[in-house]
Amino acid sequence: MRIASILLAAGLAPLWAQDIKLPASLDQLSAKAEESVDITLDGSLLKMAARFLSDKDDPDIAKVRRVLAKLEGVYVRSFQFAAEGEYSRADVESVRSQLQAPTWGRIVGVRSRRDGGNVDVFLKLPGNGTLGGAVIIIAEPRQLTFVNVVGTIDPDDITNLGGQFHIPRLHGSSSSKSEEDK
Numbered sequence: 001m002r003i004a005s006i007l008l009a010a011g012l013a014p015l016w017a018q019d020i021k022l023p024a025s026l027d028q029l030s031a032k033a034e035e036s037v038d039i040t041l042d043g044s045l046l047k048m049a050a051r052f053l054s055d056k057d058d059p060d061i062a063k064v065r066r067v068l069a070k071l072e073g074v075y076v077r078s079f080q081f082a083a084e085g086e087y088s089r090a091d092v093e094s095v096r097s098q099l100q101a102p103t104w105g106r107i108v109g110v111r112s113r114r115d116g117g118n119v120d121v122f123l124k125l126p127g128n129g130t131l132g133g134a135v136i137i138i139a140e141p142r143q144l145t146f147v148n149v150v151g152t153i154d155p156d157d158i159t160n161l162g163g164q165f166h167i168p169r170l171h172g173s174s175s176s177k178s179e180e181d182k
Contacts, residue, residue, distance in 0.1 A: 020135065020148065023094040029079045029144065032086050039076035043151070046071050063157065071151035078145040084116075085141075092139050095146060096120065099135055116141045130154050 030036040041049075050068040053061045079087065099106070099122040108121035117140040124132035131153040138145040 020095070020098050023091070025088075025091050025094065026077065026146075029087055029091065032081065033079035034082050035078075035080040037076060037078040037145075039074070041074040043072045046074070067153075067157045070153065070157070071149065073148070073150040075148045075150070076146070079143065081142045081144075083142065087144050091144065092118075092137060095135075096137060104135070 030038075046068050050065045053065050053068075081087065099120075103124060104122045105125050106120055106122050108119060110117070110119040112118070117138070119139075120135075120137045122135045122137075124134070126132040133151060134147075134149045134153065136145075136147040138147075
C-alpha cells in the first residue's frame with residue numbers, strides 16, 4: 001500500500017487547490033520522516049504531458065488526453081516514519097475536517113484495529129453529474145499519505161478508460177459497453 005498507493009491514486013501542495021488548506025504541521029512532518037514524497041502536477045504540467053501523448057492512431061490515448069485536459073492538478077504528500085507515533089491524529093483530522101458535506105462526500109472509510117491503518121476517500125460533488133475532485137487519506141502507524149486530484153472528473157471518462165492502463169473494465173455507462181454487452 002506504500003508507493004503503489006500513491007501512484008495508483010495520483011494530493012496536496014503547500015496550498016491545496018480550491019478550498020482545502022494543508023496545515024503547517026504537515027510540512028513539519030517531512031523533517032521527522034525517513035522518506036517523504038511531494039508530487040505537484042499543476043494544470044499546466046498536466047496539459048504539457050497531454051501534448052506528448054499522440055492520439056493519431058490510438059483512441060485510448062485520446063481518452064487519456066480528454067481526462068487530463070479536465071484536471072487542474074494532482075498533488076501527493078506522503079511521509080514514511082521510522083517508528084509509530086511520529087505524527088498525531090490531529091495532523092490527519094486537520095485535513096479530514098475540511099472535507100465536509102454538502103460539498104464533499106466520503107465514499108470509503110476503512111478502519112483496521114489489527115494494524116491501525118485507516119483509509120478515507122472523499123469526492124467533491126458539485127451536483128452537475130460530474131465530480132469536482134477527489135481526496136484520499138491513508139493513515140498507517142508508520143506512514144501518512146494524502147492525495148488530491150483537482151478538476152472535473154466525468155465518470156463516463158473514467159468508465160471509458162476501463163480495460164486500459166490497468167484500470168478495470170467498468171460498465172457504469174452505456175457509452176462504455178461493447179456491442180456484446182448491450
